[in-house]
Amino acid sequence: MKIAVDAMGGDFAPANPVAGAVEALHSNNHISHLYLVGDKTRVEAELRRQGPPDSRIEIVHASEIIEMHDSPVQAVRHKKDSSMGRAIDLVKLGEADAIVSAGNTGALMTSALLKLRTLEGVDRPGLAVLIPAPENVFVLMDVGVNLEPRPENLVQYAVMSSLYSQQILKYQNPRVAVFSIGSEDMKGNELTLETHKLLKQTSLNFIGNIDGHDLFANIADVIITDAFVGNAVLKSCESAARVVGKWLKQEMMRNPLRMLGGLLARGAFRAILRKADPDEYGGAVLLGINGVCIKAHGASTPKAIKNAIRLATEFVEGQFNEHIIERLKHVHDQIQQTTSAQPPVSTNS
Amino acid sequence: MKIAVDAMGGDFAPANPVAGAVEALHSNNHISHLYLVGDKTRVEAELRRQGPPDSRIEIVHASEIIEMHDSPVQAVRHKKDSSMGRAIDLVKLGEADAIVSAGNTGALMTSALLKLRTLEGVDRPGLAVLIPAPENVFVLMDVGVNLEPRPENLVQYAVMSSLYSQQILKYQNPRVAVFSIGSEDMKGNELTLETHKLLKQTSLNFIGNIDGHDLFANIADVIITDAFVGNAVLKSCESAARVVGKWLKQEMMRNPLRMLGGLLARGAFRAILRKADPDEYGGAVLLGINGVCIKAHGASTPKAIKNAIRLATEFVEGQFNEHIIERLKHVHDQIQQTTSAQPPVSTNS
Numbered sequence: 299m300k301i302a303v304d305a306m307g308g309d310f311a312p313a314n315p316v317a318g319a320v321e322a323l324h325s326n327n328h329i330s331h332l333y334l335v336g337d338k339t340r341v342e343a344e345l346r347r348q349g350p351p352d353s354r355i356e357i358v359h360a361s362e363i364i365e366m367h368d369s370p371v372q373a374v375r376h377k378k379d380s381s382m383g384r385a386i387d388l389v390k391l392g393e394a395d396a397i398v399s400a401g402n403t404g405a406l407m408t409s410a411l412l413k414l415r416t417l418e419g420v421d422r423p424g425l426a427v428l429i430p431a432p433e434n435v436f437v438l439m440d441v442g443v444n445l446e447p448r449p450e451n452l453v454q455y456a457v458m459s460s461l462y463s464q465q466i467l468k469y470q471n472p473r474v475a476v477f478s479i480g481s482e483d484m485k486g487n488e489l490t491l492e493t494h495k496l497l498k499q500t501s502l503n504f505i506g507n508i509d510g511h512d513l514f515a516n517i518a519d520v521i522i523t524d525a526f527v528g529n530a531v532l533k534s535c536e537s538a539a540r541v542v543g544k545w546l547k548q549e550m551m552r553n554p555l556r557m558l559g560g561l562l563a564r565g566a567f568r569a570i571l572r573k574a575d576p577d578e579y580g581g582a583v584l585l586g587i588n589g590v591c592i593k594a595h596g597a598s599t600p601k602a603i604k605n606a607i608r609l610a611t612e613f614v615e616g617q618f619n620e621h622i623i624e625r626l627k628h629v630h631d632q633i634q635q636t637t638s639a640q641p642p643v644s645t646n647s
Numbered sequence: 648m649k650i651a652v653d654a655m656g657g658d659f660a661p662a663n664p665v666a667g668a669v670e671a672l673h674s675n676n677h678i679s680h681l682y683l684v685g686d687k688t689r690v691e692a693e694l695r696r697q698g699p700p701d702s703r704i705e706i707v708h709a710s711e712i713i714e715m716h717d718s719p720v721q722a723v724r725h726k727k728d729s730s731m732g733r734a735i736d737l738v739k740l741g742e743a744d745a746i747v748s749a750g751n752t753g754a755l756m757t758s759a760l761l762k763l764r765t766l767e768g769v770d771r772p773g774l775a776v777l778i779p780a781p782e783n784v785f786v787l788m789d790v791g792v793n794l795e796p797r798p799e800n801l802v803q804y805a806v807m808s809s810l811y812s813q814q815i816l817k818y819q820n821p822r823v824a825v826f827s828i829g830s831e832d833m834k835g836n837e838l839t840l841e842t843h844k845l846l847k848q849t850s851l852n853f854i855g856n857i858d859g860h861d862l863f864a865n866i867a868d869v870i871i872t873d874a875f876v877g878n879a880v881l882k883s884c885e886s887a888a889r890v891v892g893k894w895l896k897q898e899m900m901r902n903p904l905r906m907l908g909g910l911l912a913r914g915a916f917r918a919i920l921r922k923a924d925p926d927e928y929g930g931a932v933l934l935g936i937n938g939v940c941i942k943a944h945g946a947s948t949p950k951a952i953k954n955a956i957r958l959a960t961e962f963v964e965g966q967f968n969e970h971i972i973e974r975l976k977h978v979h980d981q982i983q984q985t986t987s988a989q990p991p992v993s994t995n996s
Contacts, residue, residue, distance in 0.1 A: 369833070431890065432893070432894050432897070442828075445828075445836045446836060477879065479791075479794075479875055479879070487795060509882055510878065510879050510880075510882025510883040510884075510886055511882045511885070513882075513886050514886050514887070514889075514890040525828070526828055527875065530826065530828070530859050530880050531859075531879050531880075532859065533858055533860045533862075534859040534862060534883040534884050534887070535859075535886075537859055537860055537861070537862050537884075538884040538888045538891075539887045539888070539890075540863075541863040542887075542891045542919070543891065544781070546915060546919060548781070549914070549915035549919060550912055550915045552914075552915070553914075556912045556914055558911055559907075559909065559910065559911025559915075560912050562904050562907055562911065563899055563907075563909050566908075567898075569901075570891070570894050570898060
């Protein structure tokens with residue numbers, strides 16, 4: 299298997315992408331070839347710092363870098379020789395099976411969509427993330443692509459996320475929910491209500507609505523929403539959790555007794571940080587495109603990059619995209635059949 | 648000042664609404680009259696348990712109760728003699744200045760809107776809540792009424808929330824932001840982009856977009872959004888904060904050393920619980936209707952009800968609604984002037 303890594307993407311590039319790639323090769327012998335795409339001189343210098351060379355690594359030079367603050371469309375249009383764009387080209391040309399980047403999210407999504415196109419049966423791709431809860435880990439999709447999706451888009455997201463949960467997280471029969479403003483069936487807006495109707499016609503394990511209140515209550519393993527709400531939910535959860543931690547730390551430093559208490563209980567804090575560590579999850583996945591594309595977060599450590607590469611190999615090995623195409627056909631047929639099986643509306647009554 | 652309390656609303660009614668009302672009268676001598684609306688026998692029994700009678704209390708009998716799971720529209724239509732409806736009627740008839748209820752949110756909003764109507768200059772009311780952060784307390788609106796608002800609705804929410812922050816929280820010049828999926832001006836959907844343009848034309852202290860990442864970073868004191876996103880953000884933050892606390896508790900109980908640590912540091916936990924205690928904030932406020940309407944949360948303690956009543960008195964005393972009408976006229980004029988001052992588009996170039 300061949301992986302392309304955008305060596306210049308992220309806040310700590312090329313250091314962390316290069317270090318993460320080297321770590322990934324140490325622990326993963328399924329990778330036969332790893333492209334580090336970026337400024338040749340800088341990537342080489344980083345590589346030398348990582349010890350003896352691994353023959354599976356190949357540096358592919360790219361002269362430009364898409365910065366985190368660049369406008370995605372402008373960047374994709376004008377930076378033709380960017381590390382990100384060149385890395386995606388490798389997938390497009392069949393030279394690599396997957397791309398991993400910690401760079402500009404919008405540019406990665408735009409560029410991957412333009413260069414790789416969508417999978418058969420997918421109208422719009424979407425970005426899926428994993429969120430850890432005390433008793434399960436759930437997939438939240440879409441958190442970044444489709445701000446105003448149609449119900450059919452959300453059904454496709456449900457199929458893709460459900461397969462993600464099954465194949466990568468090994469959930470046998472993931473519970474699929476639509477994010478809404480209350481758990482009752484009738485609560486929601488036009489989009490969620492219509493999506494509800496469609497999902498009921500599929501063989502997915504659809505359990506209905508979920509709202510923000512129940513996110514972490516082990517009720518759903520797959521939560522589907524539009525990118526505006528998904529982004530809002532993801533970031534709100536992250537900042538609320540972070541603020542509680544930070545606040546507690548401040549309060550713990552206020553007197554020696556509390557500080558001692560914090561010291562004695564530090565195992566508890568570490569256990570949570572470990573389970574909630576975003577670096578463990580490898581990053582967000584752009585689902586629905588013709589290729590495997592992993593977005594590691596901007597501040598990725600080498601460990602985060604390593605895990606993003608591991609995630610990429612799991613998608614490739616599991617022939618994830620081939621399975622999506624099959625499943626989508628199947629679900630499409632189910633919806634078609636239900637629709638055609640409904641009794642025609644009588645015009646005589 | 649006269650306050651109507653829905654004595655049958657909430658998970659612990661009539662006990663907690665009655666106890667909270669009695670507590671409110673102890674600490675608040677601005678209240679000349681307090682109506683307890685509900686089942687006379689049950690309310691009387693509760694009142695007797697609260698000690699010697701306060702002559703300012705009057706029980707108003709209502710034979711029906713709107714339950715938490717009732718459909719709002721059905722409840723409002725069919726339960727004509729509900730405690731909630733009767734309490735709102737007192738405001739409508741001018742017998743009371745404000746209503747406080749811990750009952751069914753949807754029914755309260757529907758009923759208050761139908762019976763009291765909107766204020767002059769307000770197209771749609773909205774629900775505003777206060778959210779505590781380490782360095783400020785911000786108003787989030789709308790979290791419950793308007794699922795698909797127009798930009799003008801959001802501008803009205805901005806005016807009302809801004810006055811809320813000034814008058815009740817005493818923020819001199821509250822920073823107003825539109826909730827979006829990134830802080831950059833060009834990020835958002837049609838609604839947020841259009842709202843952005845309008846808010847720039849007002850004299851509000853408009854600072855641009857805020858996203859979930861920066862909610863608690865002391866960047867904005869007033870955050871405006873539609874009810875779907877507002878509800879999602881509010882509940883997501885609550886559950887993420889709750890899950891971190893719960894998780895930490897579990898981890899702290901795992902061994903004696905951690906338990907001792909937790910015990911020594913308990914002052915830190917308590918300090919946070921105190922500041923983040925929803926009972927401190929009295930509840931959500933339905934802004935934009937012709938009257939003062941406070942929604943205490945369903946599980947309200949007597950303390951929460953007492954604070955909801957205090958909040959109601961602050962709105963009444965500050966002549967909040969009169970000020971809203973003035974402000975809205977002013978902002979409306981500002982937007983009109985900007986629009987008419989713009990140079991006409993030349994058709995010759």
